Amino acid sequence: MSDKMDTKPLPNGDKPLPTQAKSQDLKPRNAPVQGRSKKRSKEIIDVTSELLERVGFDDLNTILIAKEVGISVGSLYHYFPNKHAILYAMGLRWLEEIDKVLTEIAAWPIEEMPLDQLVEQMLAKNLKVYKKQKAVLTLVQAMFSVPALRELDAQHDDLVISRMAAIFKRMGINRHLKERERLGRLYLETSHSVFLVVVHQRGERAKRTLADLKFMLCTLLQQHLEQSQSQPGS
Numbered sequence: 001m002s003d004k005m006d007t008k009p010l011p012n013g014d015k016p017l018p019t020q021a022k023s024q025d026l027k028p029r030n031a032p033v034q035g036r037s038k039k040r041s042k043e044i045i046d047v048t049s050e051l052l053e054r055v056g057f058d059d060l061n062t063i064l065i066a067k068e069v070g071i072s073v074g075s076l077y078h079y080f081p082n083k084h085a086i087l088y089a090m091g092l093r094w095l096e097e098i099d100k101v102l103t104e105i106a107a108w109p110i111e112e113m114p115l116d117q118l119v120e121q122m123l124a125k126n127l128k129v130y131k132k133q134k135a136v137l138t139l140v141q142a143m144f145s146v147p148a149l150r151e152l153d154a155q156h157d158d159l160v161i162s163r164m165a166a167i168f169k170r171m172g173i174n175r176h177l178k179e180r181e182r183l184g185r186l187y188l189e190t191s192h193s194v195f196l197v198v199v200h201q202r203g204e205r206a207k208r209t210l211a212d213l214k215f216m217l218c219t220l221l222q223q224h225l226e227q228s229q230s231q232p233g234s
Contacts, residue, residue, distance in 0.1 A: 026081075026088040026148060041079050044069055045093065048086045053135035057142055084148045091143055091152040094136070095159065097129045102163040110170040115225070118171070119218050123191065123210060130195045137196050160188045171221070174228045183224060187217065 047068045051060055062083055066076040080086045105122055113121075130136050143153040164184035165177060173180060194213045198206050 026085045037079075040071075041089075044076065044079055044086060045090050048083070049090060049134040049139075052087075052138050057138050084146065087139065087142055087146075088149060088152065091139060091149060094129070094133050094139065095152065095156055097132065098126070098156070099159060101125050101129055102160070105167065106163065110167060111172075115171070115222060116214070116218055119214055119221065123214060123217075126191065127195055127198060127210070130199050136199060140196065157185070157188060160192075161185050164188065168221075168224075171225065172228060173221070173224045175224070183220075186220070190216065 044065065048060070048065055051064060051068060055064070060083055062073055062076055062080075065083065065086065066073045069076065080089070105125060108118075108121075110118060133139065140153075143149045143156070161181050161184035164187050165180040168175075168180045168183060173183070175183070191213065194209060198209050201209060
């Protein structure tokens with residue numbers, strides 16, 4: 001069967017993507033250079049975030065996005081070829097925010113900070129990124145389940161795990177890199193899943209959930225710190 005596909009919009013307003021989407025299918029039609037184009041591109045991503053929160057992933061389509069932005073579907077395709085491309089740009093923007101936070105944390109005097117203070121401040125910084133992104137749970141689910149977006153999920157994991165492995169070393173967890181990366185994945189999976197719950201909680205319930213997360217992570221990291229002190233270089 002030929003790999004060539006019909007590029008006419010589907011009934012729901014989206015152009016079809018191959019099962020294994022190529023990277024060019026996710027890139028903007030024309031990279032925005034001028035201020036006006038950048039503003040429009042940002043507006044499309046922002047509106048998509050709001051719609052994703054209101055209607056969900058399945059009911060989101062380019063016809064709805066274009067209508068909400070106030071442009072034609074043809075004009076929308078000038079910026080993004082399909083809804084997956086918009087979600088990809090949205091995911092990249094979210095990863096950039098996570099990268100900024102991790103870079104900021106890396107500039108802290110980690111070696112001098114008490115464990116509980118460090119963990120509490122790291123969690124607070126990272127949680128803000130989750131709260132800032134509208135429909136973050138739906139976006140994360142799409143990054144994991146949609147083949148065209150799975151690259152973002154892998155980038156997210158690699159980013160956080162590598163940064164946390166470096167932070168653990170500065171904390172005094174003197175383990176081999178592979179072991180610190182294993183610990184980084186455990187830290188990631190635990191905090192990531194809890195953050196996706198906390199963003200939908202309010203008041204005391206959210207505070208208790210965060211306190212439990214802090215307790216779990218501090219207990220885990222304290223154990224590894226003690227093992228590093230008693231068995232250096234193991």
